[in-house]
Amino acid sequence: MMRRLGFAAAATACAARCSTTDMVQEFNRHTHKTTSAEEKRHTKERLTAMERIQLFCDPGSFRERDSLVEHECYMFGMEKKKVAGDGFITGSGKVFGRPVFLFSHDFAVLGGSLSGTNAAKVVKIMDEAAKIGVPLIGFNDSGGARIQEGVNSLAGYADIFLRNTLSSGVIPQISVIMGPCAGGAVYSPAITDFTFMVDNSSYMFVTGPEVVSAVGGKLVTKEELGGPRVHATKSGVSAGTFANDIVAMSQLRRLYSYLPLCNRDAAPIVPSVDSRMRDVSSLKTVVPLEAKEAYDMRDAIFPVVDMNSFFEIQPQFAKNIICGFARVEGRSVCIIANQPKVQAGVLDIDSSVKAARMVRFADAFNIPILTFVDVPGFLPGVQQEYGGIIRHGAKLLYAFAEATVPKITVITRKAYGGAYDVMSSKHLRGDSNYAWPRAEIAVMGAPGAVKLLYSKESAEQQAERVKEYEKAFCTPLSAARKGFVDAVIDPSETRLRVCEDLERLSRKQLRNPWKKHGNIPL
Ligand code: HXC
Numbered sequence: 227m228m229r230r231l232g233f234a235a236a237a238t239a240c241a242a243r244c245s246t247t248d249m250v251q252e253f254n255r256h257t258h259k260t261t262s263a264e265e266k267r268h269t270k271e272r273l274t275a276m277e278r279i280q281l282f283c284d285p286g287s288f289r290e291r292d293s294l295v296e297h298e299c300y301m302f303g304m305e306k307k308k309v310a311g312d313g314f315i316t317g318s319g320k321v322f323g324r325p326v327f328l329f330s331h332d333f334a335v336l337g338g339s340l341s342g343t344n345a346a347k348v349v350k351i352m353d354e355a356a357k358i359g360v361p362l363i364g365f366n367d368s369g370g371a372r373i374q375e376g377v378n379s380l381a382g383y384a385d386i387f388l389r390n391t392l393s394s395g396v397i398p399q400i401s402v403i404m405g406p407c408a409g410g411a412v413y414s415p416a417i418t419d420f421t422f423m424v425d426n427s428s429y430m431f432v433t434g435p436e437v438v439s440a441v442g443g444k445l446v447t448k449e450e451l452g453g454p455r456v457h458a459t460k461s462g463v464s465a466g467t468f469a470n471d472i473v474a475m476s477q478l479r480r481l482y483s484y485l486p487l488c489n490r491d492a493a494p495i496v497p498s499v500d501s502r503m504r505d506v507s508s509l510k511t512v513v514p515l516e517a518k519e520a521y522d523m524r525d526a527i528f529p530v531v532d533m534n535s536f537f538e539i540q541p542q543f544a545k546n547i548i549c550g551f552a553r554v555e556g557r558s559v560c561i562i563a564n565q566p567k568v569q570a571g572v573l574d575i576d577s578s579v580k581a582a583r584m585v586r587f588a589d590a591f592n593i594p595i596l597t598f599v600d601v602p603g604f605l606p607g608v609q610q611e612y613g614g615i616i617r618h619g620a621k622l623l624y625a626f627a628e629a630t631v632p633k634i635t636v637i638t639r640k641a642y643g644g645a646y647d648v649m650s651s652k653h654l655r656g657d658s659n660y661a662w663p664r665a666e667i668a669v670m671g672a673p674g675a676v677k678l679l680y681s682k683e684s685a686e687q688q689a690e691r692v693k694e695y696e697k698a699f700c701t702p703l704s705a706a707r708k709g710f711v712d713a714v715i716d717p718s719e720t721r722l723r724v725c726e727d728l729e730r731l732s733r734k735q736l737r738n739p740w741k742k743h744g745n746i747p748l
Contacts, residue, residue, distance in 0.1 A: 272427050273471040275315050275332040278365045278404065281475040282328070283319030290317040291351065297341040302374040309335045314344035316351045318360075321482045327355040330365040333405045338368030340410060341375050345382025352389040359488030361398040363478070364418070369434075370409025383410035390417035395590040398485045402474055403428040403464075406448060412463075419587055420465040420481070420539065423454040424474050430457055430464075458542040462576060465539050481537055484551040484558040486591050492732070493593040498556030500532040502725035509717035513600075513639050513664055517700075520570070523548055523563045526598055526638055530721045532556065539584060544576035549584040554596070555725050557732075560588035563598035564649070566639070573645050574605040575618040582621035585629055594632035594728055597650040603643040603670065619648070620747040627654045628746075630738060632731035634724055637661040637702065637711065642670050652710045657734065658727045660720070661702035661711040668699035675699075 273281065279288055293315070296308045313335030318327050329348050331338035348364075355362045371379035387410075393399060394417065401415030402422045406429045413432075415421040423430065431438075431452035439445050450456070457464035468474035486493050506529040514521055528536060531552035538550040548563040562581050564571035588595050604610075604619055626633075626648060634657060635650040646667060652659045661667065669675065672695040680691050698704060702714045715723060 271470040271472075272404070272424075274334075275330040275365065275367065278471060278475060279315060279317075279319065279328055279330050281472065282321065282363070282365075282478060283326070284321060284323065287320035288317055288328075289319065290315060292316060292347045295343055295347060297343045297372075297375070299341065299372070299375050299378070304374050307336060311335075312341055312344040312347070313338055314340075314347055316347045318351070318354075321479050324482075324487060325360045326363055326482065327351045327360055328363045328365070331368040331405070331411070333367040333369075336372060338366075338405065338411070339370060339372035340368060340379050340382050340386075341372045342378035342382045345379070345385055349382075349385050349389060352386065352393065355397055356389065356393045359397060359490055361400065361482065361485060361487060362393065362418075363482075364399075364401045364415065366401055366403050366407050366411050366415055367405030368407055368411035370407070370411045380410075383414070386410070386414050387417060390414055394419075395489060397488045398591060400478065400481070402468075402478065403430050404471060404474070405429075406434070408432065408434050412452075416463065421463060422474065422478070423457060423464045423467050424471060425454055425467050425469050427471075429453055458540075460543075462540065462543045462580060464543075466541060477537075481551070484537065484553070484593070486558075486593075489590055489592065491592065493558040493591065495558075496553065496556045498532055498553065500555065502555060502722050504529075504721060505718075506530065506721045507718045509720055512717065513662065517639070517666070518570075520567045522567045523565045523571070523598055523600065523638070526636075526717075526720075527552070527561055527563055530554070530596075530636075530724055531559070531561070536561070540580055544574070544580045546571055546574065547577035547581050548598075549581055551593075552596075554721075554728050557594070557728050559594050559596045559728070560584055561596050561598070562650070564601040566600045569605070570602050571600050571640075572602055572605045573619060573622070573648065574610055575613050575615050578615070578619045578622040582625040585622070585625035589625070589629035589631050592631055594634065594731065595626075595629060595650065596724060597633070597635045597656075599635060599637040599641050599646075599649040600639040601642065601645040601649055602640050603645045617747045619644070623648045623654075624744070624746050626650050628738060628744060630655075630734075630736040632728060632734050633657050634727050634731075635659045636720060636724075637665040637667065638717075639665060640671075641665065641667045643668075652712070655736070657731055658723070659711045660713055660715050660723060661706065662717050662720075663702065663714055665702035665705075665711075665714070666700040667702055667705040667710070668695075672696045672700060 293311045295312055297312045313332045316329045399418035400420050401418045404424050408431055412430045429448040429452045435446050435451050454467040458467050509529055512525045531554055535553040536550055545568040546565050548565050550561050552559050552561050633650050650656050672692045675695050676688050676691040705711045706714050
């Protein structure tokens with residue numbers, strides 16, 4: 227039995243250290259005496275199912291349920307493999323004093339596999355979480371459906387998938403993959419809002435490497451098939467990778483602090499000492515003088531939001547767009563920002579889908595959206611067209627158009643073409659749309675436009691046309707004259723404006739027409 231001593235001290239001490247081994251040792255020193263099996267696990271910088279829960283929840287707040295439940299399978303020698311709780315820990319706890327429901331798989335019990343019995347435990351807390359409007363967090367460490375139970379375990383998964391789906395947009399659901407997860411243990415997370423992974427110890431695949439090679443596929447390692455790197459950079463399945471179990475728990479607590487308990491609640495506001503009048507004059511020099519020069523959009527985001535409040539989602543995937551949570555005067559906001567440093571911030575398939583999902587999460591959970599725009603348009607090319615950029619780009623368009631939460635948009639430089647419309651423009655019900663003085667709002671850049679319109683003219687004539695076009699459109703003024711941007715502001719005013727707007731817009735009420743549900747271009 228774990229001694230619940232000095233957990234706050236352990237967590238604080240852990241967070242203050244940077245070496246992961248030190249963190250694990252520190253955690254152990256403060257918390258409990260370990261068994262040899264646990265020690266073996268700890269040398270791999272992994273915690274047990276219960277340790278994960280204890281570290282995630284406020285000290286002493288976790289209340290376990292159904293700890294005596296046993297499976298009911300009597301085939302394949304399973305009658306000799308009964309363990310109280312059947313390998314899943316379920317229950318409720320608190321994070322920063324706010325409630326949460328959790329489940330945690332114990333891989334040491336039959337590979338953390340799902341039985342009819344432990345599925346019922348999960349279903350029980352899922353139903354209660356949805357009923358009272360409290361987030362659900364799952365620590366997944368499971369080989370999927372318990373093979374010995376046949377269709378009984380498949381039924382258990384279907385019960386969970388159904389609840390994941392019905393709770394989507396009602397309560398935040400977050401999954402952390404903390405071991406080798408397969409089958410249903412990855413499909414349930416896939417329906418949840420965010421799925422995180424842990425470095426060096428977690429894997430996600432529909433079927434494991436052995437099954438892949440058995441069905442004639444090539445030999446692959448777990449890492450190659452579904453390691454954290456693959457899902458963080460290639461598939462986009464993962465929202466981020468944590469260095470180890472302890473970092474995962476502390477970062478997850480941080481993420482939880484941005485979220486309302488359910489869709490009936492407003493986004494949380496935490497006390498903030500960061501003044502709206504803070505000097506952000508560094509913003510004046512963020513955008514380079516040369517129109518094609520790259521810069522890091524984080525240099526625009528960080529001064530505007532409260533200090534050290536940015537929590538990035540999918541930092542390694544589709545880096546041409548930045549998504550994350552932040553706070554402004556303590557209010558939670560979602561950030562969507564083109565990243566001119568990567569592919570000039572162009573919108574392609576992956577960045578559109580990444581941002582669309584974030585916008586929909588924000589809208590479902592009443593979190594205002596703060597959008598930073600510097601976008602040259604949608605990425606042209608055969609690959610993108612064949613891949614369905616039309617369909618995928620439309621997801622982002624749909625998501626921004628549908629969103630009824632407060633929407634504030636800052637155009638820092640380029641806003642070209644369809645991407646101008648898409649990126650939370652006034653036309654899609656943006657509440658406050660600003661442009662910095664050197665913004666360019668146009669159908670396309672001047673050289674491209676002139677080439678299309680005046681291809682038959684001489685080089686000198688074309689150069690003149692470029693100047694004419696630049697004067698007309700490479701400025702925010704024509705959009706401002708039409709009211710498509712509400713104001714052209716000095717960059718150093720941005721934080722103040724955003725603070726004022728969020729305060730005022732906290733009273734915003736907007737409803738879309740009644741419908742069963744929309745038909746987002748999936
Ligand atoms: C029963 C399982 C199990 C499972 C693992 N174990 N998965 N027992 N049902 N699904 C048991 C193993 O037999 C072993 O028992 C112990 O857990 C540890 O497993 P290992 O294979 O030794 O661990 P490791 O080498 O780390 O590999 C982990 C793994 C691998 C990659 C997850 O176990 C694996 O490939 N499992 C099967 C994955 C799979 O195909 N699942 C799909 C199920 S179908 P002992 O007694 O030896 O310690 C599914 C459908 C849901 O989930 C619906 C989807 C839509």
